[in-house]
Amino acid sequence: xxxxxxxxxxxxxxxxxxxxxxxxxxxxxxxxxxxxxxxxxxxxxxxxxxxxxxxxxxxxxxxxxxxxxxxxxxxxxxxxxxxxxxxxxxxxxxxxxxxxxxxxxxxxxxxxxx
Amino acid sequence: xxxxxxxxxxxxxxxxxxxxxxxxxxxxxxxxxxxxxxxxxxxxxxxxxxxxxxxxxxxxxxxxxxxxxxxxxxxxxxxxxxxxxxxxxxxxxxxxxxxxxxxxxxxxxxxxxxxx
Numbered sequence: 001x002x003x004x005x006x007x008x009x010x011x012x013x014x015x016x017x018x019x020x021x022x023x024x025x026x027x028x029x030x031x032x033x034x035x036x037x038x039x040x041x042x043x044x045x046x047x048x049x050x051x052x053x054x055x056x057x058x059x060x061x062x063x064x065x066x067x068x069x070x071x072x073x074x075x076x077x078x079x080x081x082x083x084x085x086x087x088x089x090x091x092x093x094x095x096x097x098x099x100x101x102x103x104x105x106x107x108x109x110x111x112x113x114x
Numbered sequence: 115x116x117x118x119x120x121x122x123x124x125x126x127x128x129x130x131x132x133x134x135x136x137x138x139x140x141x142x143x144x145x146x147x148x149x150x151x152x153x154x155x156x157x158x159x160x161x162x163x164x165x166x167x168x169x170x171x172x173x174x175x176x177x178x179x180x181x182x183x184x185x186x187x188x189x190x191x192x193x194x195x196x197x198x199x200x201x202x203x204x205x206x207x208x209x210x211x212x213x214x215x216x217x218x219x220x221x222x223x224x225x226x227x228x229x230x
Contacts, residue, residue, distance in 0.1 A: 031216060042118075042205055042220035043159075050216060058217060090159060092218075103149075103218055105159035 002027045004106035006091050012112045013081055021076045021109050023091030029104070030096035032074040033058070034066065037088040037108075046089075049074055050096070081113045116140065118206050120221035127196050128229050134181070135191040135224050137206030145211040148189040149218065150180065153203040162204075165189055193226075201228045 004025045013019055025032065033048040035058075045058030049068040063085055065077040074093075078085060091106040119138045127133045139148065150162040165173045165180045173180040181190040193200055203225050207218040 033217060035218075035220075040222055042222045043207075043218070044220070045217040048216045056216070088157065102161050102164065104161075105151075108157045108159075110157070 002104070004091055004093055004104050006089075006106035006109050008109060009107060010110050012114065014114055015082055016080050019078050019081060019111075021078075021089060021091075021111070023074045023076065023106060024072050025074075025091075025093040025104070026072065027093065027095075027104065028071065029093035030071070032068065032091065032093045033103075034064070034074070034076045035090045035092065036060065036085075037090065043090065046076070081111075083113050085111065086113050087111060116221075117219045118208050118221035120204075120206055120224050122224045123222070124225045124227070126227045126229060129198060130195055132192060132194045133196050133200075133226065135193075135204050135206075135226065137189045137191065137221060139187050139189060139206075139208050141187075141208065141210050143211040147209045148180070148182070149207045149209070150178070150189075150191045151205045151207060152200075153205065153223075155202070159205075163191065196228050198228050198230060201226060 007022045030051050034046040035043040037043045044060050046064050047066040049055045055066050089109045092103045094103045117140050146167045148165045152160040163173050163175045163178045163180050165182045172182050177194045179192045203223045205223045206221040209218050
């Protein structure tokens, strides 16, 4: 089954404790992205990757890091989480190409930083 | 300026009625795509329908249709014969041409509640 998986699905952590949210897709997609969702703001892109070893900042990259060492994986790293990073996080992937290709979303990771 | 605007934070509709969720967009790129996603209370993002800027006809997918008015820059989602399971958050999103091909820009969302 074609899918994007994220782990963990739920995480409660404390300020400053480094964490990684994993993302993996089995569709051989070139493009992968991370979004965060906050009430009243919709989803905003954090980072994206157009292929292995090619990553770039989205609209809200501060406080986050990513890496793309393999095509299927795109982990999101919070080196020193803060309460303002409490949010719902989505990983997404799609085929490289023009605008019309659907973006596949993971199930989401609900992060709480206390 | 907001690229995608959804002006209805919440809507309440009676079961079996049709409902229109508004979405206006702003872009100067002639090539773009418009998407609607549904987010139920469980949190996942479910793709509903897509409209390309060059598409001549309005997109339809089952009970969903997209009322695309290019000159007015609007892409409203129409759900016919609403069902209780349609209660969810709905997001309009846009991807612009080749320059913006790496991301979707989302509106703030509309929370739809279907009453029995």
